[in-house]
Amino acid sequence: MNNVILIGMPGSGKSTIGVVLAKRLGYRFVDSDLVIQERTGKLLHQIIEEKGIDGFIRVENEVNESLDMEKTVIATGGSAVYGKEAMVHFKSIGTIVYLRLSCESVADRLGDLNERGVAVRQGQTLEDLYEERVPLYQRYADIVIDCEDKMIKDIAAEIEGALKK
Numbered sequence: 001m002n003n004v005i006l007i008g009m010p011g012s013g014k015s016t017i018g019v020v021l022a023k024r025l026g027y028r029f030v031d032s033d034l035v036i037q038e039r040t041g042k043l044l045h046q047i048i049e050e051k052g053i054d055g056f057i058r059v060e061n062e063v064n065e066s067l068d069m070e071k072t073v074i075a076t077g078g079s080a081v082y083g084k085e086a087m088v089h090f091k092s093i094g095t096i097v098y099l100r101l102s103c104e105s106v107a108d109r110l111g112d113l114n115e116r117g118v119a120v121r122q123g124q125t126l127e128d129l130y131e132e133r134v135p136l137y138q139r140y141a142d143i144v145i146d147c148e149d150k151m152i153k154d155i156a157a158e159i160e161g162a163l164k165k
């Protein structure tokens with residue numbers, strides 16, 4: 001099926017670029033973070049507070065695995081790659097695009113990780129998280145787009161070009 005699934009670090013631009021890309025392609029846009037909130041009736045940070053990081057990852061995996069759509073750009077949360085079943089499902093319903101951004105730029109955009117609701121374990125730094133996740137983003141990506149020092153509209157155009165190849 002012809003969906004586009006955006007993965008990458010929190011702050012890499014999945015949600016903002018996703019909606020711009022969807023307009024260019026004439027697709028629908030879904031942000032999986034919002035689906036998680038709708039299904040659970042809770043905000044993301046409340047789920048993390050109540051169930052812990054592993055509990056949140058389980059909920060995210062279940063919701064992502066159940067997404068059944070067509071001609072849709074799906075912006076995932078940065079922790080989606082911890083959900084094996086969800087990522088296998090995404091592979092089967094579309095093209096996975098990894099929005100690559102340096103750890104320095106991610107840090108500039110994010111501010112306080114806990115306040116932002118990033119699934120980071122106690123004692124883990126942003127650098128640790130980056131090292132842990134980058135191999136997962138690379139493993140699942142069909143297309144990698146470098147987002148460093150680029151405007152949102154140019155990144156959306158670059159993704160569209162890469163999808164046509």
Ligand SMILES: Nc1ncnc2c1ncn2[C@@H]1O[C@H](COP(=O)(O)OP(=O)(O)O)[C@@H](O)[C@H]1O
Nearest residue numbers: 009010011012013014015016017109150151152
């Ligand atoms: N290419 C870009 N250049 C500058 N700022 C960006 C770019 N892409 C995203 N941003 C900004 O970075 C922040 C995080 O973007 P967001 O789309 O929420 O990322 P994600 O969904 O990957 O966490 C937002 O304030 C957004 O406006």
Ligand SMILES: O=C(O)C1=C[C@@H](OP(=O)(O)O)[C@@H](O)[C@H](O)C1
Nearest residue numbers: 010011044077078079117118119
């Ligand atoms: O990377 C993460 O651990 C998370 C990223 C968030 O989404 P964005 O990547 O859209 O910020 C959201 O899913 C949740 O707060 C956890």
Ligand SMILES: [Mg+2]
Nearest residue numbers: 014015075076
């Ligand atoms: Mg987002």
